[in-house]
Amino acid sequence: MVQAKLANLNSILEENLIGVRVVKAFVREKSEISRYTTLNGELLAVNIQTVKVLRNLFPFLFLLSNLISLAVIGFGGAEVISNRFSLGELIAFNSYLVFILQPVLQIGFAAGVIAQAAASAKRVYEIIDAKIDIYNHPNAIVLNASDIKGEIKFEHVDFRYPGSTTEILKNISFEVKSGEFIAIVGMTGSGKSTIANLIPRFYDVTSGVVQIDGYDVRDLKLESLRSQVATVFQDATLFSGTIHENIAYGLPDASSEQIIEAAKIAQIHDFISTLPDGYNTIVGERGIGLSGGQKQRVAIARTVLTDFQILILDDATSAVDAKTGSLILESLEKLRQARQCTIIAIAQRISSIRNADKILLIDKGEIVAQGKHGELLETSSLYAAILDSQIKQSQPIISQIA
Template sequence: MRSDPHPSPAARPRTNTRALMRAMGYLRPHAWMMLGAFVGLLISTTANLFAPQLLRIIIDNGIAARNLSVIASAGLGLVGLALTRGVFEFLQAYLAEAASQNVAYDLRNVIFNKITTLSFSYHDQQQTGQLLTRVTSDVELVRQFLGQALLRLIGAAIVLIGALVFLVRMNALLTLVIVLVLPAFLGLLGRFLRFVRPLFNVTQQKLAELNTILQENLAGIRVVRAFAREPFELQRYTRVNTELKDISININNQLAITFPLLFFVVNAATLLVVLSGGVLVINAHLTVGELVAFVNYLAVLIQPMFAFGFLSAFVARASVSAERVFEVLDAESEVKEKPDAVRLPPIQGRVEFRNVWFKFAGAERWALQDVSFVVEPGTKVAVVGRTGSGKSSIVNLIPRFYDPQRGQVLIDGYDVKDVTLDSLRSSIGIVLQDTVLFSGTIRENIAYGKPDATMEEIIAAAKAAQAHDFIMQFPDGYDTIIGERGVGLSGGQKQRIAIARALLLKPRLVILDDSTSAVDAETEYQIQQALETMLNACNCTSFVIAQRLSSVRNADLILLVDDGRIVAQGTHEELLRDSALYGEILDTQFAPDLVEPTPDPALKTPAEVAA
């Protein structure tokens, strides 16, 4: 670890050794690289340990003995040693890094695969930001552990033991002096890591708080000004700003105590070594060269001390990250394909619910209770109900986005649990609540469910969704890039592309979850037109979560859902006559003003105006 790349969390987490061991398991495919790195580490560390010995020889047998040839050969030896060490240190760093990058690559891939195949109930409970953190920051921390921290820890241990062996062999008494100083050093370092370092996180938090105020103030500047609240904003900013200054000065004072002391201890150790070593030299128990070597080994010994101190905190954090990564990898998909699942043959479009009970993961209430109905091929079904009544749950069970706890969902007599997910979902055209398009060309987006579709098919689908005309208005037509780096589309345009995407599959069964009252009146109108066209064009069984009068009026069958149960079914007229709830929902929940234009005598068409 060159420099600490992430500020550590305030509390030092406990190290989860099992998660770290499991992370190390991912090194196995790159074992040769790691072995190379390890050999590099071994050789460079050994070379490092021998350097002070050569220095001793130069001083004792060369300089003190006035022997130039010894100086020259030992000097060359020192250079050779340094070169060896340099080459192998590079090999170690490079190979370990490459291996760890490979592990990061593998980990990201498996997480990606996992995330994209986990069922809806998992994603209902996760936030995009958190999942992203796992794939980026957490994987990076695990990688740094495998690529740097692990080998550095091993290297530090080798250096520590090796240096002590050399020291004892030169002079046991002097070694004792060094060994006695080390605990003081470790104690101070420990104090720093335990008390001082967490303070940095407090500053980070304060700074984040301060920046949040500034950020909010800037983003909400019109509101601040409109309510003339500048003095208040200034007051709360000043408070945090002053707190930040006080904390920063406090931490600085802590640093001022600890760090000079840490170096003082090292200096004091040098002093003690020179003093006691000097006495030993005077009494001829030690040579000057050995004394110099001792001072050098002291410097060599301090490195692993620092390494242990800083890496222990790092390893603890890396283990938390590993834990979080494996949490994703271990998540069970609620919807699983049976091993003996069969392909669903081309369907007619008959849908049946048999006593279906369903509740969301972690929920206490049933979202659906004992729902049963049969829909014959070609039927236009509208699902109607209050917000939260279970409308979406019904349609989400058909493509197996969720599995019911009890009961069966059947398509053409096949239980959806018995067929492959692939064949099931490619038989159904789905337009979901939020129109998600992907960055790429319009053509790619329409062909999303059938990447090998011909241009004719794509244009036909776009025409049916009333998207062709506006697509052709773009200079690049179907090759127009949309998404973050491309053209922005209006809500209505997005929706029409999503509809074209569904139509391209020529599904016999269509599901439209359309329960947001979308954007402005214009967009809503466009969407309504496109949806109607779609349903008329596909000649298929359709389920629409109805939001508009036109949908229910055109429906062959309306399922009225309340509190997870189907409380009534029938046509628009039948329900208007029989169900008070239906009338109430039409009044309160449906998009107003749009569908049934009551003739307005004041309004003339442009033609009339012209006339």
């Protein structure tokens, strides 16, 4: 109970420290303090209960051991006096008894610690023993960087998240040729990120097949698959360290020129140059804070630096302004032509992906339309409606789209 309460208290503490701004913004300090105090009180209560048990246990153990000595000396003494037993034998017997009693007492003292360790071990083993769903199959195929072409094929893919009963993706089929630029658009929650997660095999399909270069991704060696499929996530997680180290995360030996080139593609070089320490500026907990859009651009630079054949951008420029966003896509477009790699961009702003070779429109887990921008405008009323709402939202973009 002590361990469980301590874990509860720690998770509240962690939530409050990470979400301190939300707590302040909603003026919830008082209720958070009382939530913490209540749990802290519960922890104190079970701790005191434990101490009380020990307090009662130890005097009892000592009393028991002393009573035993008393019985031994009383009974044994009488036997010695009546010459049925020698004094030496009594002393020896008593010494053996102490040898036995001492460890028993020690176990009594350790009982609390043992129980606590057992409770902790149970919680640790819950994590260690968690079933791993995604693993290398025996005889998994290694995808060589020099051979991979970057073709992607989804065949009748259905998908449910583990432990969930709702189908998130239904009968998804599409094909991407090597070197193509594909865009996925759709409302939030329609399943775009889920499609992206199936390509580097963060999850396995429920039915159907995801193929890369004709191989089922489940037959490929995970390391070789994931080093060829680079993903930029929407919520860019940076590590504490310098900007240089963060960009070089996937390629620690990268030269400064390579890092600067990647930063230029991600449109973040100019900003980094204005910092007093430039690329050696420390970010993260002990350094400066970056805005959401700056973090996203560092994350793009970090990914661009690696040697991939398939690049997935999952809403990777959502926090970047529209103009910078299209500059990034333009430089990625050049990169695609130079490297002949495949790009899949998940985007909110249709304006930024209207040049894609193919656009997939997802609605409620299904592909409801696919084709080029012009085709979709004519064939899909949903596509036209989404575009229309975006034009109304930001008038200046009209000129770009038209």
